[in-house]
Amino acid sequence: MSNIENNKIIARRWIELISEHNIEDICEMTAPNWKMHGGLPGLSPGPDGVRQLFASFGDIDQKWTIEDVIAEADKVVVRATNTCTQESFFGIPASGRQQTFTATFIHRIVDGKITETWRNADDLGRVLQLGAKIEPTD
Numbered sequence: 001m002s003n004i005e006n007n008k009i010i011a012r013r014w015i016e017l018i019s020e021h022n023i024e025d026i027c028e029m030t031a032p033n034w035k036m037h038g039g040l041p042g043l044s045p046g047p048d049g050v051r052q053l054f055a056s057f058g059d060i061d062q063k064w065t066i067e068d069v070i071a072e073a074d075k076v077v078v079r080a081t082n083t084c085t086q087e088s089f090f091g092i093p094a095s096g097r098q099q100t101f102t103a104t105f106i107h108r109i110v111d112g113k114i115t116e117t118w119r120n121a122d123d124l125g126r127v128l129q130l131g132a133k134i135e136p137t138d
Contacts, residue, residue, distance in 0.1 A: 004071045007109040011076035012069055014107065014114060019064045023054045031113035038119040060086035067102075078105045082121075090123070092130045099129045 010029060017026045027047035034046050040056050043049035062084035070077045083100045087093070103121035107114045128134075 004073075006112070007074065007076045007107075008069050008071045010109055010112065010114065011071070011078050011105070011107045012066060015064045015066055015078055015080055015105070019062060023051060026050055026054075029112075029114055031110065031115040034113075034115055034117070036117045036119060038121075039117070058087055060084055062086075074108050074110055076107045076109060078107070079103075080105070089126050089130060092127050092132050094130055097130060099126045101126045101129075 014026060014029060017023075017029075027050050030047050030050050032046040034049060036043055036049065036053065040053050043052050062082055065081045065083075066078060067081060068077070068079040079102065081100065081102050083098060085094065085096060085098050089099070101122040102125075103119065106118040108116040
């Protein structure tokens with residue numbers, strides 16, 4: 001199996017492990033120098049940063065559905081849809097309301113470990129689903 005195919009399996013498994021709430025297995029797939037772009041600011045590098053990221057979510061029930069996996073060289077792009085329920089998001093109470101949003105992750109994978117992750121998610125769509133309003137200022 002090629003490196004690209006192995007990297008696709010790793011990126012796919014990373015998303016599956018999130019749905020399974022299996023943070024320690026995600027940490028095992030994460031390089032000591034891992035960093036995330038477009039996520040929570042100030043994350044530590046490596047597995048400690050992964051733990052900080054997931055601790056920031058609070059109590060969450062989520063299921064990721066992978067829509068596309070595209071790879072070239074050492075990068076794998078995963079486009080996925082998340083359906084989740086959590087107590088709040090960005091400080092907006094969720095009151096048990098389910099949210100559905102899309103996200104794209106680009107992982108850089110070196111020697112079987114994820115070294116970098118870029119995240120782009122529909123966070124605005126999520127807060128609007130929770131009842132947030134956008135009002136123009138005068």
